[in-house]
Amino acid sequence: MANYEEFDTLIxxxxxxxxxxxxxxxxxxxxxxxxxVAQARYRLSHQNQPVIYEVIASPSSLICTPSDPIKQARARFLELGGDPVEWPLHGKPAEVPDKLGKSTRFQLECDLKSGSGYGRQGNQVAVLSLCKAGGGIDFKVTYYAVSKSDSMMRPHSTPVYSMRNL
Incomplete structure (x- = not known):
C-alpha cells in the first residue's frame, strides 16, 4: 500500500x-x-507497545510469465548442487522499510529471528484468526502453501500478536 499516493496523504x-x-x-x-506480519511502535507514545500491525496475505498463485522457464532451470541447477529452491518463481518477503510512508513517527519492525515478525514465501492462502481478549484482540495468521509437494503443504502459523487499547 505504501506505493499509492493516498497512503501518505490519507492512511x-x-x-x-x-x-x-x-x-x-x-x-x-x-x-x-x-x-x-510486521508491526510498528509510535515514537511519540510513552507506551512501548506496537500500535500498528500489517498482515500481508497475497494471492494464492502467480500467473505464468515468459521468464518462468529460466527461473525453473536455475532452481533445478541449484538442486543438483544440494541447494533446493522451494519457490523458484517467488521472491522472498521484502525487508520492512525504515519508516511508514513518509512519516518518521513510527518505528517499524519485522525481525524474523526474534519473532517480532513473520515472513512466508510462495503460493499460499492465509487465514487470519481473531480472538477477543480483555480490552482488545489477539490474532495469528496461518499460511497454507498451495503446492503439490507434501512437505511444503503443512500449515505455518505466526506467533500470537496481542492488540490492546493503550
Missing amino acids: VPMFERLAEAGIPVLYITGDVHWGR
Whole structure:
C-alpha cells in the first residue's frame, strides 16, 4: 500500500491520529506474492507497545510469465548442487522499510529471528484468526502453501500478536 499516493496523504495521518489516541490498528494487504506480519511502535507514545500491525496475505498463485522457464532451470541447477529452491518463481518477503510512508513517527519492525515478525514465501492462502481478549484482540495468521509437494503443504502459523487499547 505504501506505493499509492493516498497512503501518505490519507492512511498514514489516520494511523497517527489512532496511535495518538492509543487505538491499535490491524491492516491487511497483499499482491506481492509472499506473506509477512510486521508491526510498528509510535515514537511519540510513552507506551512501548506496537500500535500498528500489517498482515500481508497475497494471492494464492502467480500467473505464468515468459521468464518462468529460466527461473525453473536455475532452481533445478541449484538442486543438483544440494541447494533446493522451494519457490523458484517467488521472491522472498521484502525487508520492512525504515519508516511508514513518509512519516518518521513510527518505528517499524519485522525481525524474523526474534519473532517480532513473520515472513512466508510462495503460493499460499492465509487465514487470519481473531480472538477477543480483555480490552482488545489477539490474532495469528496461518499460511497454507498451495503446492503439490507434501512437505511444503503443512500449515505455518505466526506467533500470537496481542492488540490492546493503550
